[in-house]
Amino acid sequence: MDTRVDEIAERIYRLSTFLPAVGPKGFTFNQFLVDAEQPLLFHCGQRALFPAVSKAVASLIDLRRLRWIAFSHVESDECGALNEFLAAAPEATVTHGAIGCAIWLNDQAPRPPRALANDEVLDLGGRRVRRLDTPHVPHCWDAGLMFEETTRTLFCSDLFTHVGDPRPLTEGDILEPAMAAESQFGFTGVTPATGPTIRRLAALEPRTLAVMHGSSFTGDGAAPLERLAGFYEERLAKGPAPRG
Numbered sequence: 001m002d003t004r005v006d007e008i009a010e011r012i013y014r015l016s017t018f019l020p021a022v023g024p025k026g027f028t029f030n031q032f033l034v035d036a037e038q039p040l041l042f043h044c045g046q047r048a049l050f051p052a053v054s055k056a057v058a059s060l061i062d063l064r065r066l067r068w069i070a071f072s073h074v075e076s077d078e079c080g081a082l083n084e085f086l087a088a089a090p091e092a093t094v095t096h097g098a099i100g101c102a103i104w105l106n107d108q109a110p111r112p113p114r115a116l117a118n119d120e121v122l123d124l125g126g127r128r129v130r131r132l133d134t135p136h137v138p139h140c141w142d143a144g145l146m147f148e149e150t151t152r153t154l155f156c157s158d159l160f161t162h163v164g165d166p167r168p169l170t171e172g173d174i175l176e177p178a179m180a181a182e183s184q185f186g187f188t189g190v191t192p193a194t195g196p197t198i199r200r201l202a203a204l205e206p207r208t209l210a211v212m213h214g215s216s217f218t219g220d221g222a223a224p225l226e227r228l229a230g231f232y233e234e235r236l237a238k239g240p241a242p243r244g
């Protein structure tokens with residue numbers, strides 16, 4: 001199992017592991033390293049991926065320098081290898097929103113987490129990440145995203161999930177394959193809050209969308225986010241989606 005490394009914005013690295021056996025066309029699991037004075041890893045990957053993903057991190061920085069570990073929501077691909085990373089990086093602190101700390105990390109993490117309030121900024125030294133509470137978007141009560149303000153990179157978690165092993169970074173359309181994957185898997189619990197939450201992300205005008213499963217996007221990030229919000233609003237208006 002190999003994890004490929006690509007720089008998708010200045011000092012923002014995508015660490016991608018393709019698992020061909022997952023789903024009809026295989027599936028990528030992507031973590032992101034923000035290289036700063038205090039490096040931050042967004043997503044850990046599953047425990048089985050730890051050897052490959054940690055090797056990829058170590059190809060960029062001394063793993064012991066890792067200072068922050070963050071993720072969107074409690075699921076194995078987002079944070080399965082959290083304890084392995086905390087063991088390998090003794091100076092690292094896991095950070096999450098208040099709900100995620102209350103329902104999971106305060107009990108499960110081997111070291112106390114740092115809770116971030118909605119809109120709170122973590123100054124990494126050269127890079128600044130803003131925590132955005134997005135409960136149930138893409139899914140899970142504790143869900144939140146991060147926005148790196150210097151490069152205008154939005155860490156999207158499972159938003160825009162699409163299958164296969166497409167190129168690391170594209171200026172092309174990620175919405176069509178994302179809508180196809182949503183229709184197939186139904187991973188988003190669509191509520192009246194889904195559209196407005198995604199439109200709030202569009203208002204940040206990101207230049208890079210760091211996507212957890214599939215290609216990351218570079219360009220006008222607000223446009224695909226607006227269209228994604230519209231897609232979910234249409235879904236909501238139509239009622240329960242058929243599973244394809």
Ligand SMILES: [Fe+2]
Nearest residue numbers: 073075139158
């Ligand atoms: Fe997820």
Ligand SMILES: [Fe+2]
Nearest residue numbers: 077078158212
């Ligand atoms: Fe995911």
